[in-house]
Amino acid sequence: MEPFLRKRLTFLSFFWDKIWPAGAAPSPDPDAEVEREPAPRVEPCSGPAPARLFRVLHDFRAQSAGQLSVSRGDRLYGLREEGGCVLACRLTGWPSTGLVPLTHVAKATPEPLSDQPWYFSGISRTQAQQLLLSPANAPGAFLIRPSESCHGDFSLSVRAQTGVLHYRVSTAADGGLYLQKDRLFPSLEELLAYYKANWKLIQNPLLQPCVPQKPPEWDEWERPRSEFTLRRKLGRGYFGEVWEGLWLGFMPVAVKVIRAADMKLTDLAQEIRTLKSLRHERLIRLHAVCSAGEPVYIVTELMRKGSLRAFLGSPEGQVLSPPVLLTFACQVAEGMSYLEERRVVHRDLAARNVLVGDDLACKVADFGLARLLKDDFYSPSSSSQIPVKWTAPEAASYRVYSPKSDVWSFGVLLYELFTYGQCPYEGMSNHETLQRISRGYRLPRPAACPAEVYALMLECWSYNPDLRPDFSALQERLGAVGRRRRP
Incomplete structure (x- = not known):
């Protein structure tokens, strides 16, 4: 309001100076074409505050x-x-x-910007206004985004009673950040903390981070590839590369990138119809697919601790106690029991295809994808590709897959759990592994594995599939072991 009146009614400048004396922090102008920086105040500068x-x-x-x-x-x-x-x-x-x-x-150390609920990467000024004006947000909602007009700076966008206001967060020569030149902060987190407590300096309270708009439940799961930004490669497996990405500029997702040369795209539509009907807290949630053109994107929720196998080998995973490992086993058995009830065969159950979240929740991933791979890529004749050491004998030799072949693989996953990610049948070739299994050899009991759990593993490795337990029984028995061993 002040800039508008001063510009258009200049003959009343004496009156405006009485209302808005020089040096007062002005309100941002919602109609300005660029972000405005609040005028510097005259209070003394104490330099960049140390991180606290x-x-x-x-x-x-x-x-x-x-x-x-x-x-x-x-x-x-x-x-x-x-x-x-x-x-x-x-x-x-x-x-x-x-x-x-x-x-x-x-x-504590500052969290990465991407983990902050108030930081929105890759959105424009217009998109910020749309988000803040959505019904999910009230006056006092705010976000920080990269500045469009000045590379390296940021913009603080705040929903006020009358609209959305934008402030420039500039970077000083020494790396400090500021809204007002005489008050520097070493991080955006500390800058926000100050202006939350002293919101009158910008004349708008900062009450809660902007609530992002949730992606709608699309009837058509096919989405344009332009909606996804690949940020960091997480790894590569049988089913292509896996990237950490952003959906619509703000929602963290995992993106599996698959080449058409490796996948039977004619079967993809049917498989996606199956995958989107599977909803369980122990299964990775499918968000979207991009199958028009190459490469194919399969977009799922992001589990920040990565695969169970990698997590077990990390310093955090190496100190987990057997009772915690038992909870992991129960979670995987629960997810597989759900698939078993719906007659869905995983075909590649292993610790590498179980993902771990920040809360140590385990979720089964890549269920059903093995059916989409080209025959010459995933077959017994291509022993370098098929995961023989996790595959039941009838599946490895004759391609007979069933929930019982998944149970065999689950026994190997238990071995991975209680050896903290050790490769099964280490030192053996795939051919030697199959030969020794057919002669009765089974993996030895890991040192950290309770005897009753190893007995379950041996049942999972019954050569006759009919003698193997089902996943509902495994879930119940593992849960009973966990309850008995709980401190």
């Missing part, structure tokens, strides 16, 4: 007016230490400031 990020270890309930109630997992920005407490601003939930005992917090 904390993570709450234990719940704390305020016992006086100056204290701040926090919950385990909250993130705080520390303003200063006072005795045995830290004066902190809460970065999660409703913004507020108060004292928290140092015994209840630990120093």
Whole structure:
């Protein structure tokens, strides 16, 4: 309002100066073509503040007016230490400031921007306005995005009562970030913490991160490839390359990129109809496909800790106790039991095709994709490609796949679990593995594996498929073992 009146009614400049004295922080102009930077204030500059990020270890309930109630997992920005407490601003939930005992917090490192709920990569000013004005957001919703007009800077977009306002977040020569030139911050997280607590400086409160619009449940799952941005290659397997990507510029997804030369595209439509009908918390959720042209994209939810096999071999995975490994086994058995009920055969169950989330939830992936691969790529005659060491004898030799062949593979997955990702039949060729299995050889019991679990593994490896248990029985028996061994 102020810029509009000053520009069009200049003869009243004396009156405007009385209302808006020089040096006051102006409101951004929603009609401006570029983001406006709030005018610098005259308060002294203290230089870039040191990083003071904390993570709450234990719940704390305020016992006086100056204290701040926090919950385990909250993130705080520390303003200063006072005795045995830290004066902190809460970065999660409703913004507020108060004292928290140092015994209840630990120093934390800034999270990557891509993990922040308020950071939206790859969206324009217009898209930011559309998101913030959607019914899911109220005044006080905000987001930060890369600046369109100045590479390396950012824009803070805020929903106000009258519309969406945009502020330029500039980068100083020393790397500090600022809305006002005399107040620098080492990170966007700390800049937001300050302006949440001192929102009157920009005349608009910052109450909650913008709620993204959820992708609709498409009747046609085929989506244009332009909706997806590939950001980081996660790995490669039998079914092509796997990338971390963004859907519509903000939703993190996993994108499996498959070449048409390796896949029977004529069967893809039927397989997708099957995959989209399978919904269970222990199965990777399918979001979309791009099969028009090459390469084919199969888009699923993103599990940030990657494959179970890689996770077991990581420092975090190596210290997991057997009871935790048992919970992983139960989760996989639960997902496979769901597939078994619907007569869906996985064909390639292994730790590499189970994914792990930040909350240590395990989900079965790539179910049914083996049927789409070209015969000459995934067949017994191509021993370098078929996963013989995970495949039941009747499937490896005669291509007879069934839920019982998946049960054999599950026994091998249990071996991977309790050896922390060790390759089964290590040192044996595929041909030697098949020969020794036919003569009665079975993998030995891993050191960390409970005896009752190893007994289940041996049942999974019965040469006669009819003697193998089904997944519902495996889920129940593994759960019983877990309950008995729980501390």
